[in-house]
Amino acid sequence: xxxxxxxxMLHYGETIMIVRHLHCDSMLPEYxxxxxxxxxxxxxxxxxxxxxxxxxxxxxxxxxxxxxxFSQALKHYNQxxxxxxxxxxxxxxxxxxxxCFLMPAIGDIRNRLLALADDSxxxxxxxxxxxxxxxxxxxxxxxxxxxxxxxxxxxxxxYAQLNSQQKVAIQSCLEYFAKVIPDDFDxxxxxxxxxxxxxxxLTNNRSLTAAIAQFSQLLAIKGQVVPMLDNYCxxxxxxxxxxxxLGQHNLTGKEVSPIRSKIARVELSSSAEYLSPLVCATxxxxxxxxxxxxxxxxxxxxxxxxxxxxxxxQGIGKAISQSKAKKVYVPNLQDDPEQxxxxxxxxxxxxLNYLTSELSExxxxxxxxxxxxxxxxxxxxxxxxxxxQLSELGIEVEILPLVSQQSSPFYxxxxxxxxxxxxxx
Numbered sequence: 449x450x451x452x453x454x455x456x457m458l459h460y461g462e463t464i465m466i467v468r469h470l471h472c473d474s475m476l477p478e479y480x481x482x483x484x485x486x487x488x489x490x491x492x493x494x495x496x497x498x499x500x501x502x503x504x505x506x507x508x509x510x511x512x513x514x515x516x517x518f519s520q521a522l523k524h525y526n527q528x529x530x531x532x533x534x535x536x537x538x539x540x541x542x543x544x545x546x547x548c549f550l551m552p553a554i555g556d557i558r559n560r561l562l563a564l565a566d567d568s569x570x571x572x573x574x575x576x577x578x579x580x581x582x583x584x585x586x587x588x589x590x591x592x593x594x595x596x597x598x599x600x601x602x603x604x605x606x607y608a609q610l611n612s613q614q615k616v617a618i619q620s621c622l623e624y625f626a627k628v629i630p631d632d633f634d635x636x637x638x639x640x641x642x643x644x645x646x647x648x649x650l651t652n653n654r655s656l657t658a659a660i661a662q663f664s665q666l667l668a669i670k671g672q673v674v675p676m677l678d679n680y681c682x683x684x685x686x687x688x689x690x691x692x693x694l695g696q697h698n699l700t701g702k703e704v705s706p707i708r709s710k711i712a713r714v715e716l717s718s719s720a721e722y723l724s725p726l727v728c729a730t731x732x733x734x735x736x737x738x739x740x741x742x743x744x745x746x747x748x749x750x751x752x753x754x755x756x757x758x759x760x761x762q763g764i765g766k767a768i769s770q771s772k773a774k775k776v777y778v779p780n781l782q783d784d785p786e787q788x789x790x791x792x793x794x795x796x797x798x799x800l801n802y803l804t805s806e807l808s809e810x811x812x813x814x815x816x817x818x819x820x821x822x823x824x825x826x827x828x829x830x831x832x833x834x835x836x837q838l839s840e841l842g843i844e845v846e847i848l849p850l851v852s853q854q855s856s857p858f859y860x861x862x863x864x865x866x867x868x869x870x871x872x873x
Contacts (some may be wrong), residue, residue: 521861539697577642701785710789
């Protein structure tokens with residue numbers, strides 16, 4: 449099933465649903481289905497005591513740091529959520545680890561683990577601080593190597609508030625890493641958290657799932673972190689000008705200049721040096737996670753390298769279509785270099801193209817996307833004709849005040865958490 453970019457061609461399914469275009473200029477109490485009550489510490493604490501089994505299962509496809517603040521807020525309202533994270537990051541210190549050990553990217557995974565950690569506990573808070581540390585940006589290889597050995601010493605003061613299990617885990621990971629890295633490994637600005645997870649990956653028979661499970665327990669995370677792939681592979685982007693770009697970091701506009709041509713499509717490549725198309729099956733545990741969800745969210749973040757990347761594995765679209773969950777797209781509010789030449793409507797249709805690529809022609813698009821959630825100040829990014837096109841597809845548009853005065857120009861993580869939870873009902 450493919451969706452043409454021309455609006456006149458968007459005619460899938462016969463069901464017509466009214467776009468829920470809520471006029472948000474009035475006061476919040478008018479929204480009977482969503483109650484924004486988020487600021488008090490008392491309310492957050494009370495929510496944390498809700499039994500886990502009574503909380504709806506939520507799944508997020510993401511990567512990068514865009515959801516860090518949201519994840520920190522969400523864990524106070526719901527702990528029954530899974531974050532399916534891309535493992536194709538090719539920049540920063542993650543790139544050095546990938547090149548050295550031919551392993552999947554772990555930087556985004558570390559970021560999400562720390563965001564979901566139960567930092568109300570003294571020992572966990574201490575561990576998150578340690579895993580957020582980095583080696584100095586400057587210094588000789590010998591000096592940095594000495595720092596690595598010093599960190600693995602049992603009497604290092606940074607371990608003072610850790611429990612014995614945490615202390616042994618970090619020490620053993622750092623000590624192992626110091627022994628296995630080559631002499632020319634560049635430790636400058638390398639994340640200690642990445643080092644620990646990389647060591648756990650290597651000592652667990654190169655299983656990223658096992659390494660994540662180990663640190664999920666040590667950090668007492670409120671939620672679940674799931675790698676989309678455990679493979680060593682890369683992201684390839686085909687631009688409309690005919691150029692092919694290899695490597696996630698070459699698309700985001702953070703480490704290199706932003707791309708100047710629109711992205712036509714992306715795919716997996718087994719090589720970072722030349723295009724070598726790769727087909728990877730979606731792991732069974734990922735499909736199981738998706739099928740059991742009550743809400744599936746395609747959240748804000750780098751459109752291709754964080755979101756679409758997670759939809760490139762064989763079978764993921766079918767797994768999503770088989771889930772009875774609410775399927776919600778929350779678009780970016782700010783400019784995304786990867787969305788060059790794309791309107792909001794283009795993003796929606798592109799997302800649908802990837803989600804429906806494996807589905808039969810008679811399968812409605814609502815099986816993979818049935819709600820677009822946008823802030824009231826962004827509602828004009830869709831034209832009346834586009835609202836109608838989405839309505840004819842059966843896709844509802846929820847327009848809500850998702851940006852607060854404190855969070856502007858970004859989503860308020862508490863408002864967004866509550867809005868998504870309301871859609872689970």
